[in-house]
Amino acid sequence: MSRRARVSPAEAGLPDGGARRRTPGLRREEVAVLAGVGASWYQWLEQGRDISVSPQVLDSVGRVLRLSNAERRHLYVLAGLNPPAPEPAADQGCEGLRRLIDAWMPYPAHIMDAYYNCVLYNDAAGWVLGMRPENTQNCLVDFFTDPLYRSRSHSWEQNARTVVAQFRAAASARPEDEGFQDVLARVRSASTEFTELWERRDIEDAGVIRKELDHPLVGLLCVESTAMRVPARPDLTVVLHTPLDEAGTAAKLEWLASPEGRRGAMYPVAG
Known part of the structure; x- marks a missing residue:
C-alpha cells in the first residue's frame, strides 16, 4: 500500500x-x-x-x-519466492572500486566480472601477480596460460584444482549463460591441464586461497587472496591479497612499492 x-x-x-x-x-x-x-x-x-x-x-x-x-x-x-539475483545499480560505476583497490596498496588487488574477465587491477597486482596489458585479461585463462605467473607460483598445482572448482560452481549457477560457455571453450582449447581438472567435476564456493609466489626481486611471498562481492555491483568480484606472517611478505611488498622497488619491478621475464 x-x-x-x-x-x-x-x-x-x-x-x-x-x-x-x-x-x-x-x-x-x-x-x-x-x-x-x-x-x-x-x-x-x-x-x-x-x-x-x-x-x-x-x-x-x-x-x-x-x-x-x-x-x-x-x-x-x-510472497514466499526465491528472490532474483541482484542487479548492478545503473549509477554505480567503478570509481569507488578503483579507489578501494588503490587504497589496498602496497598489496595486490584486482576486480573481475562474473566471467573472470579482469576489469581493474592495482600496481601491486602487476608487480606481484604479473597482470599486464598484453595478457588475455581473463583471470582463468591467464592462470593456465601465462608463463610468467606460472613460473612464479609455488602453489600453482594445489591452487589449480580450487580455481577450476570455483569456476564450475559459478558456471553451474547460470547454465544457459553464453558468457561462461565462451570462457570455457577458450580455456579448454588452450590448456589440457584445465580440461583434466574440469572433467573431475569438483565444486567449491569462492573464498580464500593461499598463494606462494617467488618474485624475482624479493623472493618468496606468501599471501591470502579473498574474493568478495560488492552489493552495489553484484556483477563484480573484488579480490584482495593480504600478506601472511611468513617470509617477511608485508615488508617485501612495501619495498616493491617504494621508488627503488618500482624501478626494478617492471615485469621481468622469468628465466
Whole structure:
C-alpha cells in the first residue's frame, strides 16, 4: 500500500481524476489493470492471503509500482519466492572500486566480472601477480596460460584444482549463460591441464586461497587472496591479497612499492 501511494496517476499514464480523487497515488483497481491481473487477486495480494503467485506477475506489479531492485527482491521474499539475483545499480560505476583497490596498496588487488574477465587491477597486482596489458585479461585463462605467473607460483598445482572448482560452481549457477560457455571453450582449447581438472567435476564456493609466489626481486611471498562481492555491483568480484606472517611478505611488498622497488619491478621475464 505504501508503494502504491507514492505513484501518481500521471506517472502511471492515467488521468488524475481532478479534485474528486481522494486516494493518494494509485487505486488498487488501477494497479490491477496496469499489471494485467484481477482486481480481487491484487487485493488479496496486498492483504497477504494464501494465493498462488508467479514471478512474472510479481514483476508486473513491481513495474507498475516502480519498485527498485531491492524492493522487488523484498516483494519476492514477502510472497514466499526465491528472490532474483541482484542487479548492478545503473549509477554505480567503478570509481569507488578503483579507489578501494588503490587504497589496498602496497598489496595486490584486482576486480573481475562474473566471467573472470579482469576489469581493474592495482600496481601491486602487476608487480606481484604479473597482470599486464598484453595478457588475455581473463583471470582463468591467464592462470593456465601465462608463463610468467606460472613460473612464479609455488602453489600453482594445489591452487589449480580450487580455481577450476570455483569456476564450475559459478558456471553451474547460470547454465544457459553464453558468457561462461565462451570462457570455457577458450580455456579448454588452450590448456589440457584445465580440461583434466574440469572433467573431475569438483565444486567449491569462492573464498580464500593461499598463494606462494617467488618474485624475482624479493623472493618468496606468501599471501591470502579473498574474493568478495560488492552489493552495489553484484556483477563484480573484488579480490584482495593480504600478506601472511611468513617470509617477511608485508615488508617485501612495501619495498616493491617504494621508488627503488618500482624501478626494478617492471615485469621481468622469468628465466
